[in-house]
Amino acid sequence: MKLSLPLPSLGKKTKTVLGLHYTDKVIRLLxxxxxKKPVSEPVELSLEGKDKERVLRELVQKHGLSGKRVAACVSVDDGLLKFYKYPTSMSKKDLQSAIExxxxxxxxxxxxxxYYDYFILEPGAEEKQVGVVLVLSRKETVEGIRKMLENAGLKLHILDYEPLAIINYGIYHRLPVPYSILYVDYNYSILTTYSPTNIGYYVTYWSFMEFLKSKDEESLESFFAEIRNIVVLNDLSSMYVAGPILAEEEMLTRVMENLPILGLLDLEELKPNFFxxxxxxxxGMEG
Incomplete structure (x- = not known):
C-alpha cells in the first residue's frame, strides 16, 4: 500500500491544514x-512523563481543532529513505519497471x-541520470499515527517523512541547489542534503538541552567533529541551520563558530521550534 510521502507539488492549493510534529520530548501544532501567517497561537507542549495521544486529544478539545485536516510526518527513526539513479535515456515504461x-x-x-511511496526528481537539462526517492515505513507505525489522529478528532491529510519535510523547506523557498540543512532539535539532529542527483540524511543524538545543563565540552566537540566529518566525506556545501537551537543564542554562536554554516533558516514571526x-x-495546503 502506498503512503503520501512525496516531495511537494507546488501547483494546486487547498484549504488550511494543521501542521503536526511530535518527538519523544514535545508535541507541536501550527x-x-x-x-503563511498563523491563524491561531502555535502550540508546543512537553511530553515528558505524558501520553502523547492524551495530550493531543486535550489540545484538540482546548483549541477547538476537531475535524481539522492534518499534515504530519513519520519520525526519522520510524522510516527509511532510499535514493536510486537511473539513466535519463530510459523510456518511461522501462523506468517504471525498474522502480517497481x-x-x-x-x-x-x-x-x-x-507502506511506501516514491517520487521521481526532474533531472536538469545536462543531467545523465534521473533520481528516484523511495520512502518506507512499517504499517504498524503509519496506522498508529492515523489512529492517534482519528481518536483526537483529526483527519490525516498528508503523511510526510521527517527528513523530507526538512528538505521541502529548501525546495519551497528555492534555496540554491545543492544545499544541506542541519536541523537541531532539543535532543537530536538531522543533517539533510538535496540536489537533483542526490538526497541523503544523517542523524545524531547529541542533546543541546542536556549540554546546557551539563556544560560537557567533550560531548559538544564530539558533535561538531561528527558533523564536520559528514560534511567532508560527502563534500557538502551551502549548509544552513534550523530548528529550536536558533532560539539559544549561546549555542547558536558555538555552532556558527565551529561548523561551515552559510545561513540561518529563521521563520521571522514564528519561533524556530515550529520549523x-x-x-x-x-x-498540506499545496500538495
Missing amino acids: ELGKD WSIKRELSAMKEET IPYILSIR
Whole structure:
C-alpha cells in the first residue's frame, strides 16, 4: 500500500491544514493561513512523563481543532529513505519497471508489512541520470499515527517523512541547489542534503538541552567533529541551520563558530521550534 510521502507539488492549493510534529520530548501544532501567517497561537507542549495521544486529544478539545485536516510526518527513526539513479535515456515504461523492481526488492527484505511511496526528481537539462526517492515505513507505525489522529478528532491529510519535510523547506523557498540543512532539535539532529542527483540524511543524538545543563565540552566537540566529518566525506556545501537551537543564542554562536554554516533558516514571526510544522502546513495546503 502506498503512503503520501512525496516531495511537494507546488501547483494546486487547498484549504488550511494543521501542521503536526511530535518527538519523544514535545508535541507541536501550527496552522497557517493562505498568507503563511498563523491563524491561531502555535502550540508546543512537553511530553515528558505524558501520553502523547492524551495530550493531543486535550489540545484538540482546548483549541477547538476537531475535524481539522492534518499534515504530519513519520519520525526519522520510524522510516527509511532510499535514493536510486537511473539513466535519463530510459523510456518511461522501462523506468517504471525498474522502480517497481527496486520497490519489490526492498519490500522483500522487510520483516513486517510495510507502506511506501516514491517520487521521481526532474533531472536538469545536462543531467545523465534521473533520481528516484523511495520512502518506507512499517504499517504498524503509519496506522498508529492515523489512529492517534482519528481518536483526537483529526483527519490525516498528508503523511510526510521527517527528513523530507526538512528538505521541502529548501525546495519551497528555492534555496540554491545543492544545499544541506542541519536541523537541531532539543535532543537530536538531522543533517539533510538535496540536489537533483542526490538526497541523503544523517542523524545524531547529541542533546543541546542536556549540554546546557551539563556544560560537557567533550560531548559538544564530539558533535561538531561528527558533523564536520559528514560534511567532508560527502563534500557538502551551502549548509544552513534550523530548528529550536536558533532560539539559544549561546549555542547558536558555538555552532556558527565551529561548523561551515552559510545561513540561518529563521521563520521571522514564528519561533524556530515550529520549523517542521511550518513546512508541513504549507505542504498540506499545496500538495
